[in-house]
Amino acid sequence: MRFSGWRVLKEGLTGNKGWQAHWRDATPKSEYDVVIIGGGGHGLATAYYLAKKHGITNVAVLEKGYLGGGNVGRNTTIVRANYFLPGNSEFYSHSLKLWEGLEEDLNYNVMHSQRGQIVLFHSDGQGDAMARRGNAMINQGDDAEMLDRAALRRMVPYLDYDNARFPIYGGMLQRRAGTARHDAVAWGYARGASERGVDLIQNCEVTGIDIEGGVVKGVQTTRGAIRARKVAMVVAGRSSQVAAMAGMRLPIESHVLQAFVTEGLKPAIDHVISFGMGHFYISQSDKGGLVFGGDLDMYASYAARGNLPLVEHVMEAGMALMPAIGKARVLRSWGGIMDMSPDGSPVIDRTHIDGLYLNCGWCYGGFKAVPASGDVTAHLIATGAPHTAGARFRLDRFRTGRGLMDEEGTGSQHNLH
């Protein structure tokens, strides 16, 4: 069924009885060409592009909980392409282009809103680093603009320009950056994949990976054994556990990242704003809630919830940057499990086991990556060769030191990002 305004009108006039399930709930078959472990954004997108671009439809997506229940459903919804190191640069550029056509492609309104993101800087040194980044973005074919204080003040007058502990020197604007409705992205990909024949299997936890003679043969699940020629582990947040089933020890530590939303308010913040001193980023959802977040809690955790010191730090940063939001009230806080890699960048690669693929290490940047991650992972599975946009996300870069992608410059070892 195609979604459209006409269909909404027609259904509205006829009691909304004609709507169909957005996706089929499948029961697992005994064998698939490809099994994707993980029904989050990346897993669903991988299945979608396998079916759509490569015609591989004998695919199962196995999800231990409900579709889109991981980080795709608990992020701050920011979509941007403002990376500057080779590897990230071409990948996120590719992703943003996919975002720009996503709604037509999926026939699902994911509310991709290119409202612009402004990253602020607070010293000449930060400005220089920002310029390097912005120029890299333009080199890559994406957009970036430097804004001085006066231009910023016109665009976002509610920032603290006069009393800030760390004065605002300027900002970098990417107009094509913005937000999207996170759940809808998962649902849209689920619907698109399901329509093309992919089996989406919820409440199906993988408990083992069958490997014989260095070749993957299938998976064991809570709903029985499933044979597969190829298996992809697309389970950021649980990567270490799933990879351990294949005898792998990953360069991943799991951390909690909290996020926050306020009660609904009339439009106050029209862009995505990121503070350059102290982690803080904020946008306003279409429902009116201010959606914001900060840094990791900074301890290994799978609890998907955090603690007060970080909560307070985020709110302090909010007050420091834009004291006009003080009377907005925090309605809900939540946490997600971040696959933190040593250099802060992801891995999409083959493994040493034939037919077993790995997609992990998204740190706190996985949401905007969903389309390209799906595309690149599907390409790798279907063709056996890396997609040009994701060729540098190699697992062995840590061992060799080649092509490390430490965007923050804090180091390519754990707990520095």
Next chain:
Amino acid sequence: MVDLKPKTPCAGLVPLRVGPLSLLEDAPGHMTAIAPYLGQDAALSEALKAAHGMAAPGVGRMSGTRGARALWFGQRMILLIGPAPDAGLVKFAALSDQSDGWAVLRLEGQGAGDVLARMTPLDLRPTQFKRGHTARSDCAHMPASITRLGEDAFQIMVFRSMAATLVHELKIAMGRVVALQ
């Protein structure tokens, strides 16, 4: 010969009074960080006793008298306050002169504990943190040493460079507490 005038960390910032609360700068004299070498803790304690009249304090405690105090200052570190350190101590410990490294403030008066409760996560209830108890902790985002000197009296130490911020934060908190009294 050049004549350099000394300046205390809180010069021009204190004393200040808000209601029954007062904030003063202490002139501690010499302050020496003393870190015993491996296996020298007991010997150092003896030497301290011989030279300055007090044994090394236990964890979270202050020993000595007003003129010469030894403050537990962290893992394997004591801060000798008052006298210049006896030269013999270097046999047992690494000595670093910290006389000018820290601002030393005294907060006194009814509600002093409530003021600090606005600044530090330490449990300062009188039953838990008694006179002569000391702790290293966070105080309004600054590394601090906090010591109870009396029922309503605390010593607060922060890095010299942060003295102005500490006094500013204390002043606000003192106002908040006094407003509720």
Next chain:
Amino acid sequence: MRIEGKGLVEGRTPISFTFDGTRYQGFEGDTLASALLANGVRMVGRSFKYHRPRGVMTAGSEEPNALVTLGFGAAQEPNMRATTVELREGLWARSQNRWPTLGFDLLAVNDLAAPFLGAGFYYKTFMWPRRFWERVYEPLIRRAAGLGALSGAPDEDRYERAFAHCDLLVIGAGPTGLMAALSAAKAGADVILADEDVAPGGRLLAETIEVDGISGAAWAREMAAELAALPNVRVMTRTAITGAYDQGTYAALETRADALARRPGAACGTFWRIVARRSILAAGALERPIAFANNDRPGVMMAGAVRAYLNRWGVAPGQSVVVFGNNDSAHRTAADLDEAGVHVAALVDSRHYATCDLDVPFYPGAEVCDTQGRRALESVTIRSAKGEERLRADCLAVSGGWNPSVHLACHMNPRPVWNADLLAFLPPENALPGMVAAGAAAGDFSTRACLQGGARAGQEAARDLGFKGGELAVPMAEDAPCDIFPLWQVPGRGRAWLDFQNDVTVKDVQQAAHENFRSVEHMKRYTTQGMAPDQGKNSNVAALAVLADATGRGIPETGTTTFRPPYVPVPIAAIGAGGSGKGFAPERLTPSHDETRQRGAPMIEAGLWYRPGYFPRDKETHWRQSCDREVNMVRGAVGVCDVTTLGKIDVQGPDAGAFLDFVYTNMMSTLAVGRVRYGLMLREDGHVMDDGTCARLGAQHYLLTTTTAAAGQVMRHLEFVHQALRPDLDVRLASVTEAWAQFAVAGPKSRELVNGLLDAPVGDATFPYMACGAVRLGGINARLFRISFSGEHAYEIAVPARYGAALFSELVARAEAMDGGAYGMEALNVLRIEKGFITHAEIHGRTTAFDIGMQRMISAKKDCIGKAAAARPGLVEEGREQLVALKPVGAVKELLAGAHLFNAGDPATSAHDQGYVTSTCFSPTLGHVIGLGFLKAGRARIGERVRMVDHLRGSDTLCEVLDPIQFDKDGGRLRG
């Protein structure tokens, strides 16, 4: 309408207030809601999506409808629950989410379009044409959405934060909490009793129930007085516990009574972090609505809320009331209304077996199936065995049963447990370490059971903590059993609301299930049920029941969504109190700060420190003039710069040398006493962490310096290496950054200046380049280092920090007399770029010793941190970007930090990227612009020309690649 003789506001001070421009009168002790109801104001707001008229529904913080905006200007507060706003003189409130007025709201048209605006409609449309989303649809949706508005003015930030510690935290001061607190306190525990209401008592304030033969309210007052008199009890009213966190940490928001908040210096509220060894969840229960057609009209209220308005505030929410329920709460409301002389038009009880001895029209086995009235309830349709009947009524009191307030018990992830007898979710056992639930929160709904449960929980908590005693006699009170019959939705035509705030109806939940959003999380996210300001407090359980029904599952199998902090919304200003303005981070001031400011130097943030940019002199109108002069001053005479901010670390002990050999790439154990060596530290990942100097002051005493930015990181690192990797080494570390004021004295006349101050002068023979030692100046013990970050003959002189201000003034005055003076960060930067010295612009975390040409500094003779990782093939490949200097040779004589480098003739695209520029300046010494940067295989390309492109600032020029050291390459000036 006020009822004579009822309520606790009797005889209190009258207060006038304004709502939507009309002045009204209430009393001290009123909430805005009780005062509005007393004045007959029925409609107080509009719903989120359909803009339906709405009235007060509850009497607590869970209120979904009566959200108003208070105040104006910077004091404007949106989305305040009228049910918890304490009335104060001059209170100025207005309705929100309506335009132009509450009575006539243009967006009420949405209600007519409801068939097209069902669950998730927006995922299916607004996709064409593509650019219309940002340009047309989204702006319209955004404007229509949202509730109240922020003023746009900076918050006045009068919140504060504080910590509290106790043995036992009792959450909720109703009958349960009061008994629990007293019991534990009598046993000797330190108790904090917190309640979000203005006074202890909980439901006792809202009921006619007696405790120990006196009114419940009076009993609560007596208990509160007894508790207040105990030294080990802290009663915190107006304090909502908002979150439960690890190891017994609780967040709480205390709002302050207006009179207190207005005192000079006072905070309007406190965000508390309470650390408790044990806690008792005595948060009571919230009454839940029943879904029936048009159950959202102004006048439809919770039965318990109707009792609260009547008994606590003496207000009858209507003149003719229909009461409807599936449990005894409805009967209690009917009884209280009847007793107060308010007309009860009907008591409708869905339980067919129910009986009633009140003298009111009684409808057992019947249901309310519809209501009428647009801006206020006018009549109610009752469906019974006899058929449908319409009764005139201006208030409908509804009770669908009670939901224990399990939220805090579930903040650490465990889900509540369904109890089929009580038809309620109860807190899971041991859900939260140290917490037990008691009273209504644990499913004990009678007053007597609450009193008993509280006493028991308090005593057990105290015993658990090692206290003895605390036995209390449990007072007598009603002990009615819970009798409830399932009723979640009344079948029928018309929309029946579940989530009042987000306008989610029974049909929406069914539609979601139909479209395969069958998981409770999917249903929530698709319909937005439970995502409104009440976070589903009024709707979650009924919505679950409807979903369970629609998917053919039971309620426990359907499950709940996750409970998350905060329990009630908390202002950002409260949690982030103190963060605005300069309060965001401590300020670190150097010894020369005052003098520097007096000299008019603009200050630059350097980490937490402030350092001068430059020292302007008369007639200098541009920073470059000052900067150039200061550079020339250093190169030609002498300059003085405060470098106190550099980290200084004492490293002492027999193994100090061995330790330093392990943390630096180069050897420090071989350094002679009285000498200084430049040192490089790596992270274990093989990249450069920091650089600095290492001075050997004695056989067992080294003094390291770090960069300003990395001082904390280096100290942490050194402690780690010592404690976690090499505890066998007998070495002791101490930060002495703040103990010493340190000044760079640089330039050909630096020795002359320094010698003018020293008690005993130094010379090249006694004090050569890279010498260090103790000196005396003015009778003070000082330290002198012959080191240079400018490339000139230079010293750093350190004195005890108390003399820093005086020494700086003295140095600058003497320098000025020698044609020199103070210099700031700008000049310092130029001086170091001319010399090719690096800062964190170059060692930005991704560079290796190899990249900056210092690979030979990694000693082959020993292991050190980072050595193994630095030897990885990818980190020593010739093609890596290597440090070079650059100078523009094209028509445009400009270099921009952040610009990228390309081979001349190549397009400026990623595929051709050759490197980037890190630092640039105009060098007055060389007479042209120079810069540092990283270029692929740069060391082999000295003399080549490359293209520099800065798209952002529109610059494109050719540069010559130069050796990083552009001034005094052989270092003659350093040594001379």
Next chain:
Amino acid sequence: MRLPCPICGARDRREFTYRGAAVALERPDAEAGPEAWDDYVHNRDNPAGVTRDLWYHEQGCAAWIVVTRNTATHEVLGSILASEARRAGSAS
């Protein structure tokens, strides 16, 4: 969140700085080879359950400590000084 400092007792999390898995204590020999070093610097068990990790009591006594903790529940099971853990590890 509170952590038990072996020296200071239970203290608020905000006094501590995190470092990660306690495998950092087991630094390989300089000549251990690239695989051992890759394992040490990068690869982690990363358990969803009991783990041992390193914290620095930076705003407190400046001790590095090893905390035994459950990453799924945040329950803290104990702590020792890193120096003691290291000595114990070296002895074994």
